[in-house]
Amino acid sequence: MAEPWLQARSLRRVYRRGPSEVRAVDGVDLDVARGEFLAIVGASGSGKSTLLNLLAGLDSPTGGSIRVAGQELTALDRRARASYRARRVGMVFQTFNLLVHHTALENVELALAFNGAPRRDRRARARAILARLGLVDRLDHWPGGLSGGEQQRVAIARALVKEPEVLFADEPTGNLDEDNSLQIAALLGEFNARGLTVLMVTHDLALARGSARRLVRMHYGRLAEAPAWEAP
Amino acid sequence: MSLRDVLGIAVGNLRRVRLRSFLTVSGVVIAIGAFVAMLSFGAGNRRLVTQQFQELGLLFTMQVTPRAESDSTRVPLDDDAVRALGELPGVELAFPLDDLPVTVRLLGRESETTAQALPRAAFTTRLYSRLAAGEAPGEDGAGDAMVTEALLDELDIGDPDSVVGARLLLEMRVASADSGFAEAFAVDPDTLRDRLARVRLDSLSDQGYRRRLVFREINEATSRFMRGFMAGRTLHDTLTVRGVLEGGHQGQRLRVGPVIVPVATALRFHGAGLPPEPMALMRAAGGGDLFATEQAREGEFPQVTLQLDPRADHAAVADTVRALGLRAFSFAEQYDEIRRAFLFFDLGLAAVGLVALITAALGIVNTLVMSITERRREIGIFISLGADTRDIRLLFLVESAVIGLVGSIFGIALGWLVTRIASGVAKAIMTRQGLPPMEVFALPLWLILMAVGIGLGVSLVAGSYPAARAAKVDPVEALRGE
Numbered sequence A: 001m002a003e004p005w006l007q008a009r010s011l012r013r014v015y016r017r018g019p020s021e022v023r024a025v026d027g028v029d030l031d032v033a034r035g036e037f038l039a040i041v042g043a044s045g046s047g048k049s050t051l052l053n054l055l056a057g058l059d060s061p062t063g064g065s066i067r068v069a070g071q072e073l074t075a076l077d078r079r080a081r082a083s084y085r086a087r088r089v090g091m092v093f094q095t096f097n098l099l100v101h102h103t104a105l106e107n108v109e110l111a112l113a114f115n116g117a118p119r120r121d122r123r124a125r126a127r128a129i130l131a132r133l134g135l136v137d138r139l140d141h142w143p144g145g146l147s148g149g150e151q152q153r154v155a156i157a158r159a160l161v162k163e164p165e166v167l168f169a170d171e172p173t174g175n176l177d178e179d180n181s182l183q184i185a186a187l188l189g190e191f192n193a194r195g196l197t198v199l200m201v202t203h204d205l206a207l208a209r210g211s212a213r214r215l216v217r218m219h220y221g222r223l224a225e226a227p228a229w230e231a232p
Numbered sequence B: 001m002s003l004r005d006v007l008g009i010a011v012g013n014l015r016r017v018r019l020r021s022f023l024t025v026s027g028v029v030i031a032i033g034a035f036v037a038m039l040s041f042g043a044g045n046r047r048l049v050t051q052q053f054q055e056l057g058l059l060f061t062m063q064v065t066p067r068a069e070s071d072s073t074r075v076p077l078d079d080d081a082v083r084a085l086g087e088l089p090g091v092e093l094a095f096p097l098d099d100l101p102v103t104v105r106l107l108g109r110e111s112e113t114t115a116q117a118l119p120r121a122a123f124t125t126r127l128y129s130r131l132a133a134g135e136a137p138g139e140d141g142a143g144d145a146m147v148t149e150a151l152l153d154e155l156d157i158g159d160p161d162s163v164v165g166a167r168l169l170l171e172m173r174v175a176s177a178d179s180g181f182a183e184a185f186a187v188d189p190d191t192l193r194d195r196l197a198r199v200r201l202d203s204l205s206d207q208g209y210r211r212r213l214v215f216r217e218i219n220e221a222t223s224r225f226m227r228g229f230m231a232g233r234t235l236h237d238t239l240t241v242r243g244v245l246e247g248g249h250q251g252q253r254l255r256v257g258p259v260i261v262p263v264a265t266a267l268r269f270h271g272a273g274l275p276p277e278p279m280a281l282m283r284a285a286g287g288g289d290l291f292a293t294e295q296a297r298e299g300e301f302p303q304v305t306l307q308l309d310p311r312a313d314h315a316a317v318a319d320t321v322r323a324l325g326l327r328a329f330s331f332a333e334q335y336d337e338i339r340r341a342f343l344f345f346d347l348g349l350a351a352v353g354l355v356a357l358i359t360a361a362l363g364i365v366n367t368l369v370m371s372i373t374e375r376r377r378e379i380g381i382f383i384s385l386g387a388d389t390r391d392i393r394l395l396f397l398v399e400s401a402v403i404g405l406v407g408s409i410f411g412i413a414l415g416w417l418v419t420r421i422a423s424g425v426a427k428a429i430m431t432r433q434g435l436p437p438m439e440v441f442a443l444p445l446w447l448i449l450m451a452v453g454i455g456l457g458v459s460l461v462a463g464s465y466p467a468a469r470a471a472k473v474d475p476v477e478a479l480r481g482e
């Protein structure tokens, strides 16, 4: 059988706090196939965000390995890891993390600046993705003037404008009401249907069940694999 | 991420915190302004000196004089010496320069002044080729004289053209020991009778009276000698004025006698004896050639001026001249010394400007370090979008460089403004004191480039610490939470 697109083995991330240490991720094995929509659930502090950051190349593991399309992520140098984030990975956060002094359009364009897209294409591509997410008349708005749902859609537009291979979403609906949450989940499902691999951390089990095709649970830094549930 | 993208973000960030950026840039503006104004003063003064040296052709001249009379290695500065000097490599022209105290008559006016001997070739040098009227002495210039505007001022002649072609009468009194002795021992019957009549014969037996009498006689003989020496005799020459040289006023560095005569005339005057001044007598007596004046001064010049090839190594020429047993004074050497002095002057001024720059640099450090705290999330976002720590460092360095560059540009403008005001004040003061107004400030291109370079350099050094700190921000932590 072919190697899965993303593969983590014995992944560990230990934080030292004085004499004690926190094993935020403590020996995780995970296989994700291309085009999968995986939901990660678990109690607060179980290490979900840490795992996601490791897989996204934003954090470095203390031990173990991560392979993406056959390439060992931990073997990459700083610059190559930056390029991995810039070209292959999209990230969405619970707190949106938009640049508050830039308009929606500028926020999205910025992703393309790091991505190395030609300058003349950037504006059109940013416009197109924002339009697709229903934000045509919000292009020149500052994040502060947008609703939570709109902000998260701008963040998703920013993550997806560079057409990444995988989207890491860390509680993307954590700050949203139910309607907006469902809308965001539906959006992610839509993009997943077009081939985007999605890893989403969430507290909301119902949401996870409604959108993800597979669900794993984290418990004290470990993956309680196969919770006897997989999407049809 | 391209530099242009980084620059766009950097400028955007600075514009967002307008007041803070303005204050930080102001620090750089003031520092660079001070730096530019200070060095502009140094550069202006240096330019002034250089200009004066160049205008007078002094950078390419060297003065040669004989060694002290008491020096046994003394070599006479005579025609042979002048010829030898003229043939030295690097020397274009050697001409004797001499001052003669003369009385000048021109267009019915008279003035006591000094004449200077110059060979014809000297009029091809820059020093002696700026003519107000007429032309340089002719091919056979034996009877030609040149005068300066200063002489015309003294004679109250307004139009320089009016003297061209006019006859110039030259008179010089020369003293000699002979005429002094002739006077001292003159047996004039009248004075002799007077003196004898005053002698009190009945007191001659008194030793004190005899001593006083002899003392008085010696005293009177001495003053008669001086009178005879000073009276000397008068020499004449008649020359034709060929041209009028510009300037020549007192106090100007240009050493041009008010009247310039052919070397032959000067030599004839010289050969006749000493100038009728007590000092000349003392010098001659001290040198032991009181009675040999004629031979000693024959064909000797107090000074010879060398016109140098601008490309020649002046120090080497000076060394050769010294090796000939003569003294050499080079304006170029003096100029180098002045330039060295200016270097220290400039360093002192620059140090003051640099202190201001250090303060400005601390302002930059403060501004950027403060902004790191505020921009932690932004840094995290950039990294999550694919920025490398190097991009983050670059971003902060570019912000710092923009502050430095903008500050330098406005600082140069400020410095220029300050020097314009100071220059106006300085000129007003000079004018009020009756001096010709001089420009003591200069803003040469190198100073502008240096100011930009230093402004940029200092801001980059100042920005490197905040940049390193910004690059250490942990993106995971920066992106977490509210």
Ligand SMILES: Nc1ncnc2c1ncn2[C@@H]1O[C@H](COP(=O)(O)OP(=O)(O)OP(=O)(O)O)[C@@H](O)[C@H]1O
Residues within 6 Å of the ligand: A015, A016, A017, A022, A023, A024, A042, A043, A044, A045, A046, A047, A048, A049, A050, A051, B477
């Ligand atoms: N920088 C850090 N230093 C020390 N401990 C940390 C650090 N970051 C995370 N941890 C610890 O690691 C553990 C896992 O944290 P993580 O944020 O991954 O949990 P989480 O599952 O995402 O929780 P939540 O659902 O609340 O977001 C927690 O115990 C947390 O306190």
Ligand SMILES: [Mg+2]
Residues within 6 Å of the ligand: A048, A049, A050, A170
């Ligand atoms: Mg979390």
